[in-house]
Amino acid sequence: MQQYDLTKAVEISDGIHWVGNGTKTFLSRNSYLLCYNGSGKNNSLVIDPGPVVDVDVLIHKVTEVLGSVSKVNAVFMNHQDPDVVGNAPFLARSNPHMLMLATEDTWRLVCLSGLDATKFRAVERFKNLRIVMPTGHKIQFIPTPFCHFRGACMLYDLNSRILFSGDFMGGIAATQLFATRANWPGIKAFHQLYMPSNEAIRLAVQRIRELQPAPLMIAPQHGGIIQGEDIPFFLDMMENLQVGLDIITTFDKIMPEMIAGLNEIIATVRKALGEESVTKTMRMFHADGSYPAIFTLASDGNITEIKGDPMESIEALIRMFFRNCDEYQKSVLKSIILKILILRNLPTFDTLLAEEYPLEVELFADDLDDTEILNSVSF
Ligand SMILES: [Fe+2]
Ligand SMILES: [Fe+2]
Structure with missing residues (x-):
């Protein structure tokens, strides 16, 4: 180029x-x-x-x-x-x-x-x-x-x-x-x-x-x-x-359940990887002034709001957690997360849980740093 x-x-x-x-x-x-x-x-x-x-x-x-x-x-x-x-x-x-x-x-x-x-x-x-x-x-x-x-x-x-x-x-x-x-x-x-x-x-x-x-x-x-x-x-x-209102109206009904599911996932990861690893990852999701934060966090570290496209935001968070895992931890966490989502009747992030990422995710794959993963998230 x-x-x-x-x-x-x-x-x-x-x-x-x-x-x-x-x-x-x-x-x-x-x-x-x-x-x-x-x-x-x-x-x-x-x-x-x-x-x-x-x-x-x-x-x-x-x-x-x-x-x-x-x-x-x-x-x-x-x-x-x-x-x-x-x-x-x-x-x-x-x-x-x-x-x-x-x-x-x-x-x-x-x-x-x-x-x-x-x-x-x-x-x-x-x-x-x-x-x-x-x-x-x-x-x-x-x-x-x-x-x-x-x-x-x-x-x-x-x-x-x-x-x-x-x-x-x-x-x-x-x-x-x-x-x-x-x-x-x-x-x-x-x-x-x-x-x-x-x-x-x-x-x-x-x-x-x-x-x-x-x-x-x-x-x-x-x-x-x-x-x-x-x-x-x-x-x-x-x-x-799908943008703006399309996203809000689509996800409005299941949003409280999604937030609850997400907090359960975070609690699970906290148990598996330790508090420090979770805190470090969550810090990546703070707003930098040029663009809003993906999640709103309460003082206890729990998520109270998901901004933008919830599917992509959650997927990005899970991917960030996986970066701190070895292959074994990753496969264990995958099945626990899947179970949480299924029990709560939530979408199961096929793209994340499959072995192959689709093209769009591939563009932001492993050789990129954390900030670039965040940039791939839609709001
Ligand atoms: Fe503009
Ligand atoms: Fe404008």
Whole structure:
């Protein structure tokens, strides 16, 4: 895989630059700078200018390309979250003539940071949600309601055929500028936490599939850029993904029993491996500030709440316990855990208890450290 210097702007297509903050954080942020030159005109559009904490990175990378941030004359915002729009006021101060593009639903909230309403252009006002730039370049807006905000909207650059998709198709724990299929667990986890329902996702997937011509790249606001044959792969995976409310409503009824079963499993492991081993493992599940903890723990060390996808969370915990076991202890614990689950009428984690892990788990197999196992867990 080609390596890029992510301390600099990266030209991902002709005149289109990634100006994000790199991949050092768990939830990395991508911003993009589109330079439209032609017919004696120069237009520079920033997509999702990013959070205030990334302003120095944005200034550095945009200046590298344009010579000055004051040359940015338009900004597009997928939705109003602070990780997307935090730097919009800075760009507006750098160039008071800069236009701001977003849906009306997004603008109603983002304007509360004191932006000049006379510079706002609602995407809904453009005929067929399309713009032809003075340079002849064309862009199209594709609303993705509730992915994850009511007024979220993607931007499709028809010349480069890059779809700027905002949070949709984004992911956590990316280490490269471009995504591979190995990034699916991080993409899945991000959607399970932030997207409200599979229904909302399906509408967005359908709209992407209908694009003519089909996109060559999907450039999200978090994680790796998806390209080529991986696009239909990720769209297929996304289409069937249970997220947000789907997970909550599915597991709500059995959640108290799951928590009780989980605490029984922990007590069993405590007996088998000792208090110290359990405490050490549980410590791995504390929140690190960039992402929430998978479990809420009471002062006695018992679990009181499972966040996100309970099946995957429990499976991750069991796998962490197994890392401290020899083969014999592992096989004994496996059968005890199985018995606890069966007696409580709970799902039995086929993937964990089978000898072979499925592909998705395999991606986070033994050569990875504990933090990486945690990253594979969906919330
Ligand atoms: Fe967001
Ligand atoms: Fe975001």
